[in-house]
Structure formats: C-alpha cells, structure tokens
Amino acid sequence: MEPFFSLLTKHVDKSASLLCVGLDPHPSDLPAPTAKAALDFCLRLVTTTAQYAAAFKPNAAFFEMHGPEGWSALKEVITGIRTESARLGVNIPIILDAKRGDIPSTGYAYAISAFEKLGADAITLSPYLGRDSLEPYLAYPGKGVFLLCKTSNPGAADMQDLTVSAGTNASMPLYEYIAHLAQSWNTADNIGLVVGATQPEALARVRQAAAETWLLVPGVGSQGGDLEIALRSGLRRDGKGMLINVSRSLAHAQDPALAAAELCHQIAEIRQSMM
C-alpha cells in the first residue's frame, strides 16, 4: 500500500493546494451547543471548501464534548468528507486532530478508534511517550501520524523551548530535538510534525532539522500567524512539505468557498514567488 505522505502529495499536486481545512465546531460558533449543530457546521464547511482542500482536520475535542452523540457526529463528518471527495473524483486525506499519546498497549485501542472506527487517514499524537508509543499507529499501512513539535499556544515554551543535551556535545531546544527524532524515525514516509505558525523562527529551525518532513501548521489567521512568513520559513525546496491549517477564519467567513479560494490563491502566489 502507498505510504500516507505519498497519498497526501498526490492530492496536493492534484488540488494545487496546501490548505488544510480545520473542522473545529467551537460551541460559541454554533446556533446551539449540540452534536447536531456541530455536524451541520462541519458539513457546510466540507461541501463549500472541499475543492480547495489539500486535507481536512476534524478536532476530536469538539465532538467528544457532546458525548456519544458527538462521536456519531464525528463519524458522520468523516463520511461526509468521503462522499464529497467521491463527488469531486478526488481522495482528500483526513487528519484526526486528537493529540493522543499513551503506552503501546493502550495506543493500540486509540489507533483502532481513529483508523478503523472513524476511518481517518492520519492522527496527531504527543511525542512525550517516545518511539514505542507510535508503533500501534504506524502499523497501519497507508496511515500517518503528526507528532506535536512546537505548538501555537504561549505555554508551549514551558517545555518545548527547554534546552536539551543531545548526544556528545549538541544542545538545542526540545522541539528541535523532536524534529530530528521525527526525521530519523520517518523511514516509511508516515511521520510528520505539528509546528505552529505563531513562531516562524521555530518553523525555520524545524525545517532545517527535518528537511523532508511534512509539517502541519496551525495558527495562521485568528491565532496571529502570518501566512507568507510561515510559508517562507517552512516550505521545502520543492514548494511542498507544509499543510497550512485554517479553521475559524474560514468558518467565520460569509462565503467560506470564496475565503478558501482566496487562501489557496495567496498560498500559490507565495509558492510561485519562491520557486
């Protein structure tokens, strides 16, 4: 079976897009704080933005908060993405943003949830439990993981910026060490990294540490990250290797299709100017 990042690259080429559409049904954005409202909110975003989407990223928390009905809604959102993909004749990868991370015997159950029950193509994971904690996910052919590396929140600095001694005499921030680890662990083209756009100098360091690795980049727009600076800091030399995740500014747009098209156009222009 084709590795996850090979499948992603195919769709990135076909769609000429690096835009990841985040599906974060915050209750404050819904007419009512219910699973049904979360579902409707997401399906509207899916149908209006699918033709511009390099990937979709549903956020498990905003479904989990509704209990069993929320999990049914999350499954329906994923089914809705598959339906819309089929209608467009494409295969849009689905990244479950769940940030799980547990010992292998427990990770095995989370992997069943993400890949078998929900049918996602990839999942975000915490790196804190180390290499063996990824194995249950990496055992699925064609599936992928994105490891948290440098997150977009202010508290990220508490741990991720700590200076670690790595081997003989090198020292570096912990997030950069994770980037090196991910690059070395990624022998089957199925491990990427999550790096926020709010700190472009960190993006650049990660890109240097992990020259080939795909980066999932939240934080552009409502969290304050600048699109052009982020792309210039993190794109690979081939103009790929980054998914720019946008959630709230699409959801809040009067016309999400137009907003997605404009974002795609901006990204394409910046990529073009860099080649």
Added chain:
Amino acid sequence: MEPFFSLLTKHVDKSASLLCVGLDPHPSDLPAPTAKAALDFCLRLVTTTAQYAAAFKPNAAFFEMHGPEGWSALKEVITGIRTESARLGVNIPIILDAKRGDIPSTGYAYAISAFEKLGADAITLSPYLGRDSLEPYLAYPGKGVFLLCKTSNPGAADMQDLTVSAGTNASMPLYEYIAHLAQSWNTADNIGLVVGATQPEALARVRQAAAETWLLVPGVGSQGGDLEIALRSGLRRDGKGMLINVSRSLAHAQDPALAAAELCHQIAEIRQSMM
C-alpha cells in the same frame, strides 16, 4: 469547594487504602470485543473491589475504540462507581485516564467531556503543551489533574530522560524538571503526577523534587514493577502521596475481591513498616 487532593486524602484515610483500581477493558480480556462486554467487565471489577479502592481509574482508550457505544459504556461505568460508592457510604474518586493535552481553547472542550459529560473527578494529561494547557481543567473547583511525568513504557526514555538545562546551572532529566514544575504549579492542591513503578530510581527522584505531590503509579504487577520498592521510593513521610494503580492482575484474578484485599494488606504492611 474542597480541593481534589483533599477529597482524595479523606477517602484514602477512610478506606485505609492506596490502591487505585484501573479499569482497562482490553478486548483480549473480554468474551467479545464489544462495548457491552467492556461495561460488564468493568462493573464486575467495580462491585468486587470498591471496598478496597482508594480510587478508580477507567482508561478512555478501551471505551473510545468502540465508538459511540463505548462512550455510553464509559459513562455507565462512572455511574456504576457512584452507585457502588453510595451503597458503601463513601465517595471514591474517579480518575479518567485520557492523557489529553491541547491548546487552551481545545482543552476547554476536553474538560467539559471529562468533568461535565462523564462526571470524572480528575484526568491524566500530557505536560507537553505547558502551563496554559492545564487551565481549562484547573478552572473546575474540586477537580484534579495528573500530569504525565515518567511513564512505564520502554520508549519513555526517548524524551523523558533527556537532560535539560533548567535556569542558571542546574541540569536534570526532563521528567524531574516536570516534577519541579508540577510542585510549583500546585498552589491549589489539584495537580499530581503519573510516575511508573517500573523505574523506582525515577520515583525516588520525583519524590525528592516534589515532596508533597500526589503520584499516580502504574506498572506494578503485569508491567514488572515491584510493589515494595515502589512504595519505599515514592511514599511521602506521612505514608500517603501515592496511588498504586493495578489493573490486569486484579482483572485476571479468579477472585478480584480477594486479590484487592491482599494488595491492600500488602500496601498497609509496607506503609506500617516505614512509619
């Protein structure tokens, strides 16, 4: 409202127990891989071991893997613990083992899930996103969090044993730094740590770094941790401050009540010998 660790301490005193009964319905331990079988498995453990339990710890993964029905079963398990507690005239704290960790605006949704929808009293969290990622949980009066510090799996070493520079001239393993952070953050008696029993020297270092902090300690029994060494390494001077989590060896026992009673007795004897 009384802080979480004050409530826990009261029940520890009343039950004279430090035994945390882990509810991990691994599919391989069930007659069928279904949510109903997971529920029955857990309710049997709850009713047979409640009188010996200082706390219960259901593991979200083994419910999540069954989809919406799994989340309904998890809620029923928690309701079952409350019913059994009421029958015994006690208040047994429930720790949701979920190892979540996300930016605050997402953590807020996970906190609703854990504390409002499911009704747990505490949750396990990853520390990787830093102090602000804990705030949505700590905002709930009477609720608590346990931060992953040193986990019981072999891969834990990949990150948790890295040497970090902390401030002027101190350097220490990352897990020990987390222990210092947790101790300093724990101004409202609602932050504990998860430290595996498989590496007692780490337990001892954590206890030294965080003299007052409650430790949730998995890994005794099937994962190879030794009960007596763990207690001698991690107990506070008052003979408290540790929850010894046991899951599979109780679940696999022919008579889980007897097995729980024996574990309690062993723990009490070791505590006694140390006082």
